[in-house]
Amino acid sequence: MxxxxxxxxxxxxxxxxxxxxxxxxxxxxxxxxxxxxxxLDKDSLTIASRVNTPKGFVRVNYPKGSFQEYLRHYNLKPFGSKIINYDNSVYYWQKGHIGILEVPVPKNGLQQCADALIRIRSEYLWDTNQRDKIGFNFTSGHYCSWSKYAKGYRPKVNGNKVTFNKTAREDYSKSNFYKYLNLIYMYSGTLSLYNELNAITQIQDLKIGDMLILGGSPGHIVMITDEAINSKGQKLFLLFQGNTPAQSVHLVKNLEDPINSPWYDLKMNAIIPVSNYIFYNSKFVRFK
Missing domain, CATH: 1.10.287 (Helix Hairpins)
Structure with a gap:
């Protein structure tokens, strides 16, 4: 003793x-x-109100009604909500997020990482009456627009060959819009977005709505959802992601920087760990 x-x-x-x-x-x-x-303000239910800026930083201003403001003020579930898979099971790892976005997860399992961001972008265009801008390339490179789908045109896919024929009646409803998105989820992904979208080559040009991407099968992609700047011009960013399997879209922690987490000091062509994924030789793209 x-x-x-x-x-x-x-x-x-x-x-x-x-x-x-x-x-x-x-x-x-x-x-x-x-x-x-x-x-962190755990009682708040939007991205901008949930996360305060670090000392010396202020949020970058964007026009009201812009995609950037839409993302910054996206609604969140109550603090502590878990990441749930499409089959209603609890995701095995719950230590990499500080918020769950109010984005429903279809039970079909199709809404994976790139698909979740495609959905959020498309819903913004839908809600702001820019529906003629909704359209994405298939991995084959063929463009599939919501306007053409709503008019009844459907793709016939044979390997890398795709043709569109009018085989359905016109339907501009919200329910048909989500059927269109399911089609996009099936034939598009990180590789098609990487090849289709405009690349951002200067870190100072990054803004809300831009995406950190590794195009491939599998690949991964996350979206910038907020942006802050200090008097020296240094910027910090918040990121959210979907995942594979299809699951809750979530606002991620910065596990490499406990002082500023969940803010990220992003770099071009750098190794960037994001939650449970590591981007090597980081690349950024922007929706058109």
């Missing part, structure tokens, strides 16, 4: 001695935790 007490006394003494000689690591940890708590 005396031996055990002596060992405990020695350990405590060494810890106190280490802190006196080198207190910075402990102070850094305490500061990181304190700042992290201050950045």
């Amino acid at each position: 005396r031996k055990a007490a002596l060992i405990i006394l020695i350990i405590v003494t060494l810890v106190l001695l280490f802190y006196q000689l080198n207190p910075k690591p402990i102070k850094h940890f305490v500061n990181a935790v304190t700042k992290k708590v201050q950045l």
Whole structure:
């Protein structure tokens, strides 16, 4: 018993001695935790109100009604909500997010990482009466628009050959719109978006709505949903993602930077860990 007490006394003494000689690591940890708590407002239900800006940063202004403002003020589920898979099972890893977006997950399992962002972009265009702009390339390179689909045209896919024929009646309803999106989910993805969309080559040009992408099968993609800047011109960004299997769209933590998390200091052509995925040689694209 005396031996055990002596060992405990020695350990405590060494810890106190280490802190006196080198207190910075402990102070850094305490500061990181304190700042992290201050950045989150757990009672708020939008992205902009859930996450505060770090000290010295302010949000970049965008016009009212823009895609950027639409994303910044996207609704969130209550804090602590879990990531749920399309089959209603709980995703195995719940440590990489600080918010769940109010985006329904279809039970068909089609709405995976790229598809979730396609949906959000398309719903914005739908809600702002820009429906003639809704359209995406298949992985084959063939363009499929909502306007043509609504008029009754359907694709016939034979390998990489795609033809469109009028085989259905005209239907401009919201329910038919989601049928169109299911078609896009089947034949589009990170590879088609990477090949189709405009590349962003300068980090200072990044803005809300741009996407960090690895085009491939499989690939991955996340979207910038908020942007802040300081007096030196340094920018920080918030990111959200869907995933495979199809699951809740979620606002991700920055696990590499506990002080500024969930904000990211993004770099061009860099290694960027995002939640449970790592982007190597990072590339960015923008919806047209």
